[in-house]
Amino acid sequence: EDQVTQSPEALRLQEGESSSLNCSYTVSGLRGLFWYRQDPGKGPEFLFTLYSAGEEKEKERLKATLTKKESFLHITAPKPEDSATYLCAVQTSGNTPLVFGKGTRLSVIA
Amino acid sequence: DAGVIQSPRHEVTEMGQEVTLRCKPISGHNSLFWYRQTMMRGLELLIYFNNNVPIDDSGMPEDRFSAKMPNASFSTLKIQPSEPRDSAVYFCASSAQGYEQYFGPGTRLTVT
Numbered sequence: 001e002d003q004v005t006q007s008p009e010a011l012r013l014q015e016g017e018s019s020s021l022n023c024s025y026t027v028s029g030l031r032g033l034f035w036y037r038q039d040p041g042k043g044p045e046f047l048f049t050l051y052s053a054g055e056e057k058e059k060e061r062l063k064a065t066l067t068k069k070e071s072f073l074h075i076t077a078p079k080p081e082d083s084a085t086y087l088c089a090v091q092t093s094g095n096t097p098l099v100f101g102k103g104t105r106l107s108v109i110a
Numbered sequence: 111d112a113g114v115i116q117s118p119r120h121e122v123t124e125m126g127q128e129v130t131l132r133c134k135p136i137s138g139h140n141s142l143f144w145y146r147q148t149m150m151r152g153l154e155l156l157i158y159f160n161n162n163v164p165i166d167d168s169g170m171p172e173d174r175f176s177a178k179m180p181n182a183s184f185s186t187l188k189i190q191p192s193e194p195r196d197s198a199v200y201f202c203a204s205s206a207q208g209y210e211q212y213f214g215p216g217t218r219l220t221v222t
Contacts, residue, residue, distance in 0.1 A: 011169070034210060041217060042216070043213035043214050044201075044213045045213070046211070046212060046213075094209075095141045095205070095207070096158075097155040097158050098155075099154075100153040101152070102152040
């Protein structure tokens with residue numbers, strides 16, 4: 001059974017304090033690993049897709065990386081507006097559902 | 111692009127009543143997914159369609175749940191009869207050719 005585990009469950013950072021969120025996965029075969037951001041009362045918002053080990057993608061203060069067993073979402077010099085829940089998900093083949101982790105709830109304090 | 115549209119945004123109903131949730135996917139997307147989100151279990155797939163055809167409904171909790179996709183621009187998720195344990199946020203998502211999925215704003219369902 002495909003599984004995704006995210007850690008930590010919650011993370012509190014001071015503004016400007018860089019950190020990383022972890023997503024470890026166990027799948028029969030990985031087609032893609034996805035990162036989403038979810039704000040309270042809203043649907044998940046797509047951030048990145050990673051397809052192969054060694055791949056990296058960046059967007060503003062966020063950088064996602066992928067190995068054969070896990071992915072990291074690095075947040076550099078975060079701002080309060082980066083506060084949200086970050087969800088990781090895996091997909092084993094095209095046009096199939098995503099299997100989600102339970103997310104990391106990030107709070108950035110000014 | 112208007113994104114994925116869901117209605118209603120909030121639904122409060124009494125146990126035993128029928129509930130119908132609606133979804134309009136992004137135009138041109140050929141896959142549609144219904145997920146449910148709870149604090150305890152996170153986001154879980156209920157059912158998904160490719161080209162309007164149901165592919166996997168193994169996530170549908172019971173026969174009380176049913177879903178249809180009569181055309182490429184509309185899908186419904188029906189719960190009959192509803193129970194308090196069905197209270198959750200229900201999301202619809204769509205994708206094009208198996209790429210990233212885009213989620214709607216969700217329907218928050220409360221069954222009393």
